[in-house]
Amino acid sequence: MRRIAFVNEKGGTCKTTLCVNTAAWIATQRGMRVLVADLDTQGHAGKALGVDVRGIFPTIRDVLVGESLSVRDVARPTAVPGLDLLPANKDLAGFPVEVAAFHDRADRLRRRLDDVPEGTWDAVLVDAPPSVSLVTENVLRAATEVVLPVGLTYLALDGCAEILASLEVLRRETGRAPEVTLVVPTLYRKTQLAGEILEKLRARFPDRLAAPLGFSVKIDEAQSHGRTIFEYAPRCSGALALAEIARAVWDRPAPALL
Ligand SMILES: Nc1ncnc2c1ncn2[C@@H]1O[C@H](COP(=O)(O)OP(=O)(O)OP(=O)(O)O)[C@@H](O)[C@H]1O
Ligand SMILES: [Mg+2]
DSSP, X not given: OEEEEEXXXXXXXXXXXXXXXXXXXXXXXXXXXXXXXXXXXXXXXXXXXXXXXXXXXXXXXXHHHOSSOOHHHHOEEOSSTTEEEEOOOGGGGGHHHHTTTOTTGGGHHHHHHHTSOTTSOSEEEEEOOSSSSHHHHHHHHHOSEEEEEEEOSTTHXXXXXXXXXXXXXXXXXXXXXXXXXXXXXXXXXXXXXXXXXXXXXXXHOTTSBOOOOBOOHHHHHHHHTTXXXXXXXXXXXXXXXXXXXXXXXXTSOOOOOO
């Protein structure tokens, strides 16, 4: 099972949009069984897939905090064939305190994914929260591949540098860290600043920079209707761009599972 995380400590960089739509594309266009694991108290991955996550039980919190419920017990089907969801909601907010005394508190997600029986899903795509937190640490320790969406704004490169620094610390401390397999420029508008940031990203990640994802009102609309872009407006430019990014994520050889 490939473990692909969508991470940026900065908020609003299109992590959830890319995670959910990439998962839907892999499920429908590659015929894979895919799990979206929402690790954000905002529950946006669920909402984007049309699941009302407010007040639902059990959630990812129950998988991570307790021992009795497995990932398979809590995952639920979505309207997209082949795509399941491990939902999150505000219940996850207490997680850092609830597991503070556990020696494996930063490895809870990794362990629970290790327990998933072979052949259940071909891939898990993890939607990370916009924070430096124990949850994000769990995500980075559980993933083998990281997709890094970078909003093309003035502070974009800062967020990018912080993730790379976190991965370097993790590599030093534990001897392993996921690979950043794709950097996706998002929120692209044809301005001089965006062009300059894009140039810097190209110099820094020459072999793993995706084509920029431009503004598309259809993408925003699709989320507000709880549908993927491929269900909502499959022929719009946003759908074509998201399909291209999904293809770039999936068609890259998976790094070895450590
Ligand atoms: N290409 C796009 N064009 C227009 N709107 C977009 C596009 N991509 C995402 N959005 C909208 O921007 C908002 C933020 O996107 P998204 O939720 O994917 O970001 P995020 O990084 O997951 O945010 P957070 O850090 O809060 O989790 C959403 O309302 C989404 O619908
Ligand atoms: Mg999000």
